[in-house]
Amino acid sequence: MSNKEKSVHVGEECFQQHGPTLMFSNIKYCIQERVGLLCKKGPEKVILKDISGILKPGMNAIMGPTGSGKTSLLDVIAGRKDPAGLRHGTVFVDGRPVTNDLRLTSAYVVQDDVLMGTLSVRENLLFSANLRLDPKNHSSADKQSRVENILEELGLTECANTKIGTDFIRGVSGGERKRCSIGMELITAPSLLFLDEPTTGLDAYTANCIISLLHKLSRNGKTVIFSIHQPRYSIFEQFDQLTLMHKGDVVYAGKADKALEYFSLLGYQIKAFNNPADFFLDIINGEAESTLELPATDGNNPLLVQFRKSPQCQQEFEEVEQVCQAFEGGLKTKGEKVDYVTSFFYQMRILSHRAVLNLLRTPQTSYAQWALTVFFALLVGLIYYQIPLTLPEGLQNRSGAFFFLVINVVFSNLGAVELFIKERSVFIHENANGYYRTSVYFLSKIGADLLPNRIVPNIFFSAISYYMMGLKPAFLSFLCFTLTMTLTSIGAVSVAFMVSATVNSLAMANLLVALPFVIMMVFGGFLVNLNNMLSWLSWLEWISIFKYGMNAMFITEMTGQPHARMHKIDPFKNQNIRQGIDYSRWGFWQNQVALIGISSVCLVVAYIQLRRIKRWK
Numbered sequence: 001m002s003n004k005e006k007s008v009h010v011g012e013e014c015f016q017q018h019g020p021t022l023m024f025s026n027i028k029y030c031i032q033e034r035v036g037l038l039c040k041k042g043p044e045k046v047i048l049k050d051i052s053g054i055l056k057p058g059m060n061a062i063m064g065p066t067g068s069g070k071t072s073l074l075d076v077i078a079g080r081k082d083p084a085g086l087r088h089g090t091v092f093v094d095g096r097p098v099t100n101d102l103r104l105t106s107a108y109v110v111q112d113d114v115l116m117g118t119l120s121v122r123e124n125l126l127f128s129a130n131l132r133l134d135p136k137n138h139s140s141a142d143k144q145s146r147v148e149n150i151l152e153e154l155g156l157t158e159c160a161n162t163k164i165g166t167d168f169i170r171g172v173s174g175g176e177r178k179r180c181s182i183g184m185e186l187i188t189a190p191s192l193l194f195l196d197e198p199t200t201g202l203d204a205y206t207a208n209c210i211i212s213l214l215h216k217l218s219r220n221g222k223t224v225i226f227s228i229h230q231p232r233y234s235i236f237e238q239f240d241q242l243t244l245m246h247k248g249d250v251v252y253a254g255k256a257d258k259a260l261e262y263f264s265l266l267g268y269q270i271k272a273f274n275n276p277a278d279f280f281l282d283i284i285n286g287e288a289e290s291t292l293e294l295p296a297t298d299g300n301n302p303l304l305v306q307f308r309k310s311p312q313c314q315q316e317f318e319e320v321e322q323v324c325q326a327f328e329g330g331l332k333t334k335g336e337k338v339d340y341v342t343s344f345f346y347q348m349r350i351l352s353h354r355a356v357l358n359l360l361r362t363p364q365t366s367y368a369q370w371a372l373t374v375f376f377a378l379l380v381g382l383i384y385y386q387i388p389l390t391l392p393e394g395l396q397n398r399s400g401a402f403f404f405l406v407i408n409v410v411f412s413n414l415g416a417v418e419l420f421i422k423e424r425s426v427f428i429h430e431n432a433n434g435y436y437r438t439s440v441y442f443l444s445k446i447g448a449d450l451l452p453n454r455i456v457p458n459i460f461f462s463a464i465s466y467y468m469m470g471l472k473p474a475f476l477s478f479l480c481f482t483l484t485m486t487l488t489s490i491g492a493v494s495v496a497f498m499v500s501a502t503v504n505s506l507a508m509a510n511l512l513v514a515l516p517f518v519i520m521m522v523f524g525g526f527l528v529n530l531n532n533m534l535s536w537l538s539w540l541e542w543i544s545i546f547k548y549g550m551n552a553m554f555i556t557e558m559t560g561q562p563h564a565r566m567h568k569i570d571p572f573k574n575q576n577i578r579q580g581i582d583y584s585r586w587g588f589w590q591n592q593v594a595l596i597g598i599s600s601v602c603l604v605v606a607y608i609q610l611r612r613i614k615r616w617k
């Protein structure tokens, strides 16, 4: 960004176009504190105390010490904060009350960039354009040209084809990431742009560039509203309006370049070379002394008392009051239905494409999965190489091999718990901003995982191990065996998906997924004879993937063997009859149906859990 660009004058004359004016009236926001080990409801904590204000076209900075409520105010007015905590208050844009669907028409850039690391800057922007611009009104060429314009406007042309970056890929710089996050939101050409601490984590130069960029946008028809921590002077001088917060109250709201004058009237004098932004925070934190005796009425902070008495506050209140009187009723918060601009199938196409790109560009997990598949297939094939049909080793080795196979196929799916956890913040951000439906995300993620990571590797695994073990040579038996292996794997991975959609920490998920697998193993009928022991827990066998997987393998292997051989392995058969295996054709399909049933229930629960994830901040 050139110096010329950075030294833009702050003033009316610089506006090419004016953005909207946002007013908020009597906003009271509370949170319910939880106390004790049982997380009982504690006292309500008021984090925004009946505050009102006007945010005008241009650069609106919300400043204050940590915990003063900057982000909460930003979230409430942008419709991002959980409506359950809003006691009362109304937000108006250009004099008209808005509901929390403002989140779908405005842009909100969160503090932690939520971008898909495996995609390039251009691909991320195109993803946003594809899902957020109505295909009826915007052709592909249109979307492309909008993306190119934004790349140009944000100075991202040079890194347009560079990936954002992941743990494995070194990507763009912090400033470029932030600009890309802003670009994702600018795609819909919103007139209101909210940013939560846009300079946090950036070096001074990059922070300055980001603020200059926002300043430029604010001169072209966008009202930019952001929370910020201790900006340096070159950043501060680009603010038009300043809102200073202290413990959920507004202690100053007005022109940024008039704030020094205001505080000097209250007896606070800035020292030479001090940064005004630091000075204001010192005043709020009580570290700067006033030369005047400021009264604290009713125990209220003297700064708050003085601000409420000030002419600018009185005038603002009057303006807000006038607008409020024109409209009755508060901010509606519930019942809004999100209208997506794209259809279910269109979203499915775009998300599946991204999921496949993701998979191809982070092949490490898939490589590991494939390497383990081949390794274990060879291992089991070598250990149980050409199992004889004589007793007792025929029985013993087949039982051992099937148990080993099912253990391997179930536990190799432990890694799937990261599916919904790794991208959770990206999903929450995109879904809350109306990019796509939850069902589309769910199906695209499941589809992109099941086929390449579960189904195809299982077919390979079965092909290698089956013939090495010398099981029944009939091709149909091989197909039945492969089907059993695949459905067992899908059953196990569905349990992992259910856990993944339920918790947000990987450590917790790993614990929670191992537990049902171990229980299923114990009650699978192989380790414990449930007729004699633990009969009161025997019902658990009905939800054991191990039981159904192993039973189906036994049935496939044992039925249709030549009569003479069957004789020899009669005790083998008897043992399994004791475990309740039904060797009929329906007996085989019963197990497959049970595996499909377990998978379906787990996937439905996973989907419900994904829908229940809180989108609010």
Ligand SMILES: Nc1ncnc2c1ncn2[C@@H]1O[C@H](COP(=O)(O)OP(=O)(O)OP(=O)(O)O)[C@@H](O)[C@H]1O
Binding pocket: 031, 047, 064, 065, 066, 067, 068, 069, 070, 071, 072, 073, 227, 229, 617
């Ligand atoms: N969802 C929530 N649950 C519990 N406490 C909350 C929640 N949201 C806000 N708070 C509390 O409200 C107060 C204000 O929080 P907020 O994040 O708005 O402050 P902030 O000024 O943006 O702070 P920081 O600069 O540290 O981000 C804090 O004490 C915070 O702990």
